[in-house]
Amino acid sequence: MNNNHPIEPPYRHAAPAETTMPYRTTSTASPFVAASWRRGGSLLLSLFLGVASAGEAYKVDTITFPHHIAPEVGGLGFTPEGEIVVAMRRYGILIAKPEQDPTKFAWRSFSDDILHNTCGLQVVSKGEMIISTMDDLVRVKDTDGDGIADSYQVICDDWGITGNYHETNMLAPDGANAKNGWWLAIGTASHNGPVFSNIRGTYSAIGQRGRNFSGANWKGWVVHISPDGKLEPYAKGFRANNGICVGPDGKIWVTDNQGDWRGTSPLYHVTKDGFYGHPSSLVWDKNFTSDVDNDPLKHPLAKLNAMRTPAAVELPQGFMCNSPTEPIFDTKGKFGPFAGQMFVGDVAGGRILRVMLEEVDGVMQGACVKFVDKDLRAGNNRLVFSPDGTQLYTGQTMRGWGTPAEGLQRITFTGEIPFDAKTMSLTKDGFVVTFTKPVDPVGGARPGSYKLKRFYYRYGPQYGSPQMEETELKPSAVTLSADGLTATIVVDGLQANRIVQLDLDLNAADGTRIRQPVLCYTVNRLRK
Template identity: 30%
Template sequence: MHPRPLHRCRRHLTGLLVSAFLIGAFAASPAAAAPAPRPQDELPPQEPGVTLRVFDVQVPLDKLCDIKTGQTPNVDRLMPGIDWSSSDDFGVDDHFVSEIIANLAVPEDGTYAFRLISDDGSRLRINDSTVIDHDGLHGAEPKDGSVELTAGHHALRIDHFDRTGGQQVTLEWKPPGAAEFAVVPGSVLSTDADVVRVTAPGRKECEGALDSPGDGLPLTEAHPDYALTDLRPAGFEPQVTAMDWLPDGRLAVTTWGGTDNTTGEVYLLDNVQGETDAGKVTAKKVADGLREPMGIKAVDGKLYVSQKHELTELTDADGDDVTDERRTVATWPYGGNFHEFAFGLLYRDGYFYLNLSVAIDLGGATTDPQPAPNRGSTIKVNKETGEVDYVAGGLRTPNGIGWGPEGDMFVLDNQGGWLPSSKLLHIKQDRFFNHYTNPSGPFDDKPVTKPVLWLPQNEIANSPSTPLQLTEGRFAGQMLFGDVTYGGIQRAYLEKVDGEYQGAVFRFTQGLEAGVNRISMGPDGAIYAGGLGAGGNWGQEGKLTYGLQKLSPSR
């Protein structure tokens, strides 16, 4: 296996997310050359402790393995230090792989000796350089290594696996001038603060010797039928939550603004179509102060935005594009939970359509009871009166809504409570999709409607987003959808049997700069992809937390 480089933190990037496992021997490592420290201004906000992620592989290992990318860990915890010796510490009994990620604050220049005690194999890396290689099957044995470090923050990572019996990872050090080894104190360890720690049950997989991109592993590059173009002018770093097209060909984009904030924005982008590049694109901010907007639609000369708590009309009264007036079109039940989003925004025949997600607890369990009623629903809103009607229910995190074959409505719902895997759904009036809440939703007493497609968790989708039907090319009539954490775009082939849709899903493309939260078909026939991610493990591994690119047909 080849090591994967650790990426430096930049703004909210978590630069330590990439899996890095190497195969080695038992000899003690000599002191390595001094790696450069990480300037404080390159670190995102920190909190004391380390991040522990555990992957339940459920097979006996005899050496470290590369965990397949795109898989959600079974355990993701903030731990005070690195000294663990029980299954309660790791959250899994046997047959697991763990990753320990932190920043090490070195007080002074000098030679630092480290001692790694593990059961079974492990590896210590500092700033992407191996300091101790302690791989293989063994009990809780120590192994030492040294490295020259300069004062400042250094990226620290331990990879570890356990087969059966006991499990342990302990990291000790002997700084310059110290006489004995001691457990690395929590006071010099930190990890990214206020991050999203997503977990999922089930077996996780290591890379196999014969796995390759698209055959056992996620794709890595852009589809050969498409040319990839960057669309972000210098300094423009949008965490894209919605896109729509104005009649004059400009692209309207909303940005997230972060959890529990009212800093979402709306931009109008020009020169994105046709032959272009990031240097030709212009971005003009036309609205701000929005509560985590997740949908936008241009209708009759005005922009409409779905915020967490309401549908808002934005009016440019003087023709300079900047919003002068805001009007609340409609509100819906909202209890203030961080997960109560209003996803997407469609419009047809005088009605808007969007999805309301349920409230969840930190860690992913559905909040019981729900702070607001009738969440987990697809709703429609009368443009003129603001009246809200419920279309379908039993949804959890329906971060995607779009039109599909025969003009039907489709939604992508994300896995979690009541959902073993994400799924593509065909929305029709009064349908229920099996996510129950307390109190009951408006359709909880209806028969459960089966999904159009199950999307195998960790294999092809983890956090699917916008569905989009292709109208031209070799895949005309099929649907695409993006994914925030698995990343890239997938392709769904659908057929209708006895009035119900069914089909299959295929990997379509990767190679984009960020996990894909929104896709849109441009007037120029290109597929526009808006990227999004956050700290922790909510975002595509090793990618930016923002992005805007397009895929133009090249053949």
């Protein structure tokens, strides 16, 4: 036996990317492209060239993998040397130096072991990765310097596994280089799957009740894991919290998915001991089960509602986002005019969102808008910025949730400024919206160019919610700044605990049409 990995074996090991017939992407050999060419669509022409345009400001590339790899991306990262690391849900860990040509990534295998549904990745170095899987948090190391991992040491596995397919998680380092350990967002199970006769951890029959359930310890929680592997429960009330990050200011952000107890998909600002609305996880809160109610699903709805911390930003179902995933901040300011803002993937739609946050009356809230919604596959599960901050990679997978959509795509800022709303901020009597380019002074000063309505999503055990109490809000005045970059909207009828949808009917002064016209601002608190 030896550990010299072959270049192109028939299975498992990575080989240089196939260029004549790339896996799940378009190519010159694709019969689809030939048919598309006859139809003459510009989008399809772009795909033919292997580079699809999402507008002048951003382009989308589809990165190819060797045929024998199922590119179901569970984790993304970069080594200090600038190589991209992709941890697959059912393959292993691949590394490549990014190339300008998306079909020319020369992938090599760091690990061939198929860990149990890889869910998160932190890259320590080119020879050391931290991986979260359904089973455990594990340190994967290359101890002999041959470029191939040979040590898989469990850091922590102190959470239950029932055997249900839905109990995934996501990882975020706590502190620079995870010096304080890690945050782990652990999802609940689904009634569409079973529990096993044999369960790791502690089982709860009460916890198993419901549509999405917490049949074993710490399902539906955010937990902290110290560098020496000690697990400490931190916050509860989550459903499918398939996204967690720590912002530049240290705040913890968690996304969750629309479903039972989720009228729409939320983005939460998470703090210690917070309860975020999905009750099943309360079976593992001893204070709740001993002092309040031993069966969370039977606890009165009004009391659960009073206990919960609402979303900082609601991501409206359908037209905005269906299944949000990893949140990530643009910390370098090289990805266009949105420095400091958050981007969020959508696993159930071909899109990535942008989120504009602000603190009002001590509470985080803000607006969301689609960022890129063309040329992307669905399944946008994990995101990572390139080291120089000019490119956003999106790793895709859908297995377990929907129609296959898997692989790796890359969004590049071209240097062209898009015409978009840059920020949306609540005022005492309306909103201030800033723009990336000067707005056409005629249309921009017309109140009719700004359509607003408010609504909310119902909290309760039902799956999702319609938009409740839709109410049109008419701007009484709009003032466009002299430079055309700021619109101040005065509007009556603002209420706390409502979402305000703003539809923009605007052109830039240079004639460019607004790229993403629909913004939704979650008003948790009114500005005093």
